[in-house]
Amino acid sequence: MAERPPFWRNPGVAFVVDALLVLVFAAIGRASHDEGITASGVFATASPFLVGTAVGWLLVRALRGSWPLEVGPGITVWFATVFIGMALRVAVLGSLAWAFVAVAAAVLATLLIGWRALLTLATARSARR
Template sequence: MAIQQNSRSGLLLAAVLDAALVLIFVLIGRASHGEGLLGTLLTGLPFLGGLLVGWLVMRAWRSPQKIAWTGTGIWLFSVGVGMLLRTVTGQGTEFSFVVVTTVVLGVFLLGWRGIAVLLRRGQARTHAVA
């Protein structure tokens, strides 16, 4: 079942999904370096802050599933503001980390939106045939 594009529950689900995917990225990263859960919040907060900025600047509540503009903006703000906040708080922003963050958050934040588009198209075709 696809997320309803403009419903209140669809909006909440989109926001929760974005935040959950950012936290999954953080958990995967911390686990790959053998680090525990204790620093997850410290590592995740800059990217969650970037995600929030992205949602506000892109006015994502208008069309949270839209890949072009909404999804792309949310992704780029999540990475850019996240890295800026990491720099301000003295956390690392090595080039390889920036590249991995950009790629993984791009796949996560744009990927679910792409899947939602495909599901909506499939439902539309099913309804058109019926």
């Protein structure tokens, strides 16, 4: 009997994890700038990045024929999240602070690529036992 893949390798679960982490990123950003932590405020801040995340997922699916469950495709999701999120922010706000781009890119890389790397490593270690 074949062993079931880990729960996080389910595309629906993985997409929800990415979306929740983008919401966490937005909430942390709002808190660090003393903006209100309301559901509508966090969603408004996160929405350009959530669009980027969804586009990244669709891009990986279209180009690879698979879902971005591994670190490599996760990099594409991260890049799309940052690039499209920033482009939409510029379109709406009309400006962009480069310090924000750097911090957002680093935090989102840690979140969107980091969870894939950690769970891949943990799964590989438990398979060796």
